Amino acid sequence: MLKNRIIPCLDVKNGRVVKGINFVDLKDAGDPVEQAKIYSDGGADEICFLDITASNENRDTIYEVVEKTSKECFVPLTVGGGVRSIDDINKLLNCGADKVSINTAAVQNAKVVEDSSRKFGSQCIVVAIDAKRKDDGWEIFTHGGRNPTGINALEFASKMEKCGAGELLVTSMDKDGTQSGYDIELMQKISSMVNIPVIASGGVGTLDHLVDGIKSGASAVLAASIFHYGTYSVNEAKQYLASKDIPVRI
Amino acid sequence: MDVTIVDYKSGNISSVINSFKEVAKDKVNIEVTSDLNKIKSSDKVVLPGQGSFKSCIDGLNGINGLIDTLSDFALYSKKPLLGICVGLQMFADIGYEEVETKGLGWISGKVSKIDNQNGKFKLPHIGWNQIKIVKDSKIFKDIENNSHMYFVHSYEFVPNDNSVTAATTDYASNIVCAVEKENIFGTQFHPEKSDKLGLKIINNFINL
Numbered sequence: 001m002l003k004n005r006i007i008p009c010l011d012v013k014n015g016r017v018v019k020g021i022n023f024v025d026l027k028d029a030g031d032p033v034e035q036a037k038i039y040s041d042g043g044a045d046e047i048c049f050l051d052i053t054a055s056n057e058n059r060d061t062i063y064e065v066v067e068k069t070s071k072e073c074f075v076p077l078t079v080g081g082g083v084r085s086i087d088d089i090n091k092l093l094n095c096g097a098d099k100v101s102i103n104t105a106a107v108q109n110a111k112v113v114e115d116s117s118r119k120f121g122s123q124c125i126v127v128a129i130d131a132k133r134k135d136d137g138w139e140i141f142t143h144g145g146r147n148p149t150g151i152n153a154l155e156f157a158s159k160m161e162k163c164g165a166g167e168l169l170v171t172s173m174d175k176d177g178t179q180s181g182y183d184i185e186l187m188q189k190i191s192s193m194v195n196i197p198v199i200a201s202g203g204v205g206t207l208d209h210l211v212d213g214i215k216s217g218a219s220a221v222l223a224a225s226i227f228h229y230g231t232y233s234v235n236e237a238k239q240y241l242a243s244k245d246i247p248v249r250i
Numbered sequence: 251m252d253v254t255i256v257d258y259k260s261g262n263i264s265s266v267i268n269s270f271k272e273v274a275k276d277k278v279n280i281e282v283t284s285d286l287n288k289i290k291s292s293d294k295v296v297l298p299g300q301g302s303f304k305s306c307i308d309g310l311n312g313i314n315g316l317i318d319t320l321s322d323f324a325l326y327s328k329k330p331l332l333g334i335c336v337g338l339q340m341f342a343d344i345g346y347e348e349v350e351t352k353g354l355g356w357i358s359g360k361v362s363k364i365d366n367q368n369g370k371f372k373l374p375h376i377g378w379n380q381i382k383i384v385k386d387s388k389i390f391k392d393i394e395n396n397s398h399m400y401f402v403h404s405y406e407f408v409p410n411d412n413s414v415t416a417a418t419t420d421y422a423s424n425i426v427c428a429v430e431k432e433n434i435f436g437t438q439f440h441p442e443k444s445d446k447l448g449l450k451i452i453n454n455f456i457n458l
Contacts, residue, residue, distance in 0.1 A: 001379065001380065001420055002375065002377050002378070002379045002401075002421055003377060003378045003379065003398065004377075005377050005378065040445065045377065045378055070264060070265060070268050071268050071271075071272070074265075074268075074269055074272070074442065074443060074444070074445050074446075074448060074449055075400070075443060075444075075445050076400060076402075076440075076443050093262035093264065094262070094264055095264065096264040096265060096268060097262075098262070098265055098443060118302075118305075119301070119305075120261060120262060120300065120301060121261060121300045121301035121302065121305075122374060122404070123300065123374055123376070123402040123403070124262060124300070166374055166376070166402075167374075167376060195366070195369050195372055195373060196372055196373065196374070197372050197374070197376050197377075219372060219376070219377065220377070249378040249398040
């Protein structure tokens with residue numbers, strides 16, 4: 001039976017791990033390679049790096065981090081943040097990333113998703129959707145949550161599936177950093193609408209939130225703070241999910 | 251001993267390289283090349299594969315003489331060869347991803363889309379799934395039945411002769427996820443991404 005995945009996410013800036021609270025307020029807290037290794041040894045099903053320096057200077061630091069990590073961790077590694085072009089994707093894959101997540105570039109030019117999924121295979125193309133509640137629905141934002149687009153999140157999710165995305169990483173901006181749980185309605189709506197796996201993100205504060213995320217229909221749950229600050233280990237999270245009859249790899 | 255990972259410019263093979271180097275340490279030489287002579291003279295060959303069936307076959311065809319060299323290696327020299335993911339799928343006679351494409355024809359069968367039962371199962375099949383070992387394959391030495399391996403694919407290899415099947419996994423139906431036919435081995439899952447157990451399989455292959 002296919003298991004639900006738990007994916008710890010590390011926010012990386014200038015080659016160091018930080019964790020953003022609502023996308024600002026950064027705290028430096030460690031070496032990403034070491035952190036990733038702790039997670040993979042602890043049973044993480046995948047590791048995710050979000051490079052938050054990417055659009056500015058010091059971009060190349062992430063390549064070094066990815067290269068080192070991929071020599072020590074033998075579980076899938078997803079890297080996102082500042083990925084603009086096919087060249088960027090190619091470079092990250094060559095450094096040892098297994099999947100690349102695309103956010104702003106996918107919104108600006110869907111062809112990047114089409115072309116890259118054709119060139120590298122859908123399996124390595126993750127489209128990251130940052131969504132915020134607006135009126136009766138959700139609007140997507142780009143540039144790390146800074147720029148509103150006026151685009152409806154559900155329509156965009158469906159479009160990305162057609163363009164060849166292999167997975168959708170859906171982050172609720174309303175919930176991110178609040179530790180009050182995923183935006184369950186958003187996850188339910190998108191998961192039931194698309195036929196590709198959805199990774200729920202944004203808002204995890206307790207292990208029950210992970211349970212709720214899986215119950216919403218997501219195939220995987222992503223969390224940063226609860227693991228990064230040692231509130232729970234990945235293994236504790238998995239044991240808890242298993243105790244709630246959610247299939248996980250232990 | 252020389253183990254060659256075939257680099258035919260198709261998809262991302264860095265994880266395969268990293269994992270083989272991790273297992274090999276200094277005991278085994280890992281070459282990454284499309285050089286036909288190096289492939290011929292190596293003791294074992296790894297055929298990775300990412301992207302579509304067609305793009306991988308096109309990649310092999312893009313290097314003059316590569317398919318003949320690999321076929322000689324596998325079918326006449328009968329030295330151990332391991333196909334991973336689309337690398338395994340290409341053993342088939344024919345694949346149906348994108349367009350109907352002729353495969354290597356080393357293990358009779360076809361590659362078709364996983365029947366997702368009208369959307370009941372999401373595709374790609376991504377994540378950790380258990381393997382049911384149905385044949386005592388050499389690459390599964392010390393691997394327990396129902397071990398978890400990492401999968402990511404939407405197409406499956408359907409062999410004509412079930413006796414080549416070494417393991418299956420359950421996703422919408424019973425999917426063939428490992429094959430062994432004499433010296434030819436293949437895994438649909440990614441041993442290079444399957445943590446310690448995956449590295450164990452790689453070690454088993456290297457030590458054949």
